[in-house]
Structure formats: C-alpha cells, structure tokens
Amino acid sequence: MLKYKKLTTKHTPRLLSAALFILGSVVTHQSQANTLKVCYDQWAPMTIFPTQGAPSRGVVIDMLAQIYAAKGYQLDYYEVPLARGLNMVAEGLCDMLPEYLYSEEAEQDFEFAGQATFSYPSAFVVRRNDPWRYAGIQSVKGKRIATGPGWNYSSMSVDYQAYLDDPSNSNFVEVIAGDDDVVDRIFRMIKDKRVDLYADNELVLQHLLHRLKLNDDLVIVRPGLEKNLIEIPIFSKKIPTEKRKQLIKIWDQGRVAMQGAQLQKLLEKYQVTLGDE
Structure with missing residues (x-):
C-alpha cells in the first residue's frame, strides 16, 4: 500500500506555488x-x-x-x-x-x-417629393445615381451594376470617395439636388435617415433591386x-x-x- 508523506511546513510554499502556477495555466488556457x-x-x-x-x-x-x-x-x-x-x-x-x-x-x-x-432587402432613397420608383434598369436612365468607389451591386442586380460600369452612363453616375462618411454625404447630396437616388441595404437606409434627421427631406422607396x-x-x-x-x-x-x-x-x-x- 502506498504511503502518502505528510506535508510539512517546509514543503508547503514550493508545492503551493507549483499548484497555483498549474491552476493559473489551466485557467488561462481555458480562457x-x-x-x-x-x-x-x-x-x-x-x-x-x-x-x-x-x-x-x-x-x-x-x-x-x-x-x-x-x-x-x-x-x-x-x-x-x-x-x-x-x-x-x-x-x-x-x-x-x-x-x-x-x-x-x-x-x-x-x-x-x-x-x-x-438576407437584406435593398431599397432606394430619393427626395420626399420625387415620384420616381424603381421598375427595372430602364427606370434609372436619366437619373443621377450616387455610389462609392469599387462598390458592387451585382449580387443584387447584374443589370444595375452593368449600368453603373458602362462608360456611356458616366455623366449620370456620381462616385463619392471618402473614408467613413460617404453615405452621409450622399444623403445630403440628394437633399441638395446634386444627385437623385441611392440604393443600399434597407436597414442602413433606415438608420441613416433617423440619425441624420432627414425624414422631412428624404424618403425610402421600394421596390429595391431584384435580389436581397x-x-x-x-x-x-x-x-x-x-x-x-x-x-x-x-x-x-x-x-x-x-x-x-x-x-x-x-x-x-x-x-x-x-x-x-
């Protein structure tokens, strides 16, 4: 039968330190x-x-x-x-x-x-008094569209992205560059009649409209682009x-x-x- 040696005071500090170290290592590893x-x-x-x-x-x-x-x-x-x-x-x-x-x-x-x-539905933002609604790519012709550099909508609408990429439409596509306030500026540009419309995730549009306090000037309109x-x-x-x-x-x-x-x-x-x- 194995005999366990009684722990003396002399051994306690070293063994206790070792035990605490092992316990700390286990807790750290688990964390x-x-x-x-x-x-x-x-x-x-x-x-x-x-x-x-x-x-x-x-x-x-x-x-x-x-x-x-x-x-x-x-x-x-x-x-x-x-x-x-x-x-x-x-x-x-x-x-x-x-x-x-x-x-x-x-x-x-x-x-x-x-x-x-x-699965986010998209929508458009326009001026509150604008009767325009999206009815396919033909409906955006002649409207000034805002977007950001390198932004791609093809997962939601191949036709919409092709329209933005087409050099012949460049006079109607405004690419707004910047760091983190691009969409804020787009909203204000729509209000100031510098561009006409902008498409995005509907929740993003709701959030910005509320945060920027532009509900009296702009409105979210549907339908959005063809796919979520x-x-x-x-x-x-x-x-x-x-x-x-x-x-x-x-x-x-x-x-x-x-x-x-x-x-x-x-x-x-x-x-x-x-x-x-």
Whole structure:
C-alpha cells in the first residue's frame, strides 16, 4: 500500500506555488480556448465602432455576442477596415468576421457559415417629393445615381451594376470617395439636388435617415433591386478543423433559434425594422 508523506511546513510554499502556477495555466488556457476573436468593419446599424458616448456595437455584433456567450465564449473585438479584417481572418489573427458576401474565390481563404446573418432587402432613397420608383434598369436612365468607389451591386442586380460600369452612363453616375462618411454625404447630396437616388441595404437606409434627421427631406422607396443582399459569417481556416466546425455549428444553431421577439428586440434597439424576418 502506498504511503502518502505528510506535508510539512517546509514543503508547503514550493508545492503551493507549483499548484497555483498549474491552476493559473489551466485557467488561462481555458480562457483563451473560449475566446472568439472577431474582426469587423463599420456598417451601421449592423456593425458599429463604439465610442465613449455610444458604446453599442450594432445588431449583428449583439447577435453574435448573445449566441456565443450562451455557449461560454467571450468575444474580443478588432475594429478594422474590411480589407484588413479579411486579411487578419485569412492569417488567423482573427477567428472570424461576421458578414461577408459569398463567393467561390473567398472559400479558398475562409470557411462560410451555413446560416447567413441576414438576407437584406435593398431599397432606394430619393427626395420626399420625387415620384420616381424603381421598375427595372430602364427606370434609372436619366437619373443621377450616387455610389462609392469599387462598390458592387451585382449580387443584387447584374443589370444595375452593368449600368453603373458602362462608360456611356458616366455623366449620370456620381462616385463619392471618402473614408467613413460617404453615405452621409450622399444623403445630403440628394437633399441638395446634386444627385437623385441611392440604393443600399434597407436597414442602413433606415438608420441613416433617423440619425441624420432627414425624414422631412428624404424618403425610402421600394421596390429595391431584384435580389436581397445575403451576408454570411466567415471563419479562419487557420483554426483547427474540429474547433472551426464547432464554432460554425454554434453560430448556425444560434441564428436559427434567434427569431421572433428576441430578434425584434435587437432591431428595435437600433430603431430599425426588417419585414422579411
């Protein structure tokens, strides 16, 4: 029978220190194992860079936090431009990015989740007294359209993107360059009659119209472009396969479960509504 030696005072400090070190290492390892590193860019109200006066991070980030917190995960956020965020996910510096447009080319660097964050309906913004409505590509001819540099609408309407790209239409397409206030300026340009219309995710339009207090001057009109904008979380292929599959499973199951009143509460927090949900 094995005899256990009685622990003397002389041995206690060293053994206690060793025990505490091992315990600390285990806790640290578990903390790291249950931390999800999230890269995201600014796309209010879906994803927002918080400030001291406005700490909220957006509908999608709140959704993400709720889903993973329920499974014991803590989220670390990296607020970066989209291109940098994509690079960080590809390199494994971030575990995931919550919204990206699906493409076969992107599958080489990332694994897409099975469930989208949202299938966003698009809409247009025009001056409140403008009777114009979208009725296919013919209806935009002669209207001054605002967009941003390199923005691509082809997933929602191939014809609309082709119209924007056609050099013969360049006099009617205003490309607004800038860092983070492009759409704000577009709204004001529509109000000032410098351009006529702008298309985007309807939730983005609702949020901006409210934030800029332009409801008396501008209006959101439907129908939007032919297809919805479907945004899907992407996960780094640098994550070990088993862990990556588990992270995706948590998202997929959590997003399917997040419907009805729970989802409506998130949307109401940012004063937007989504009729399709």
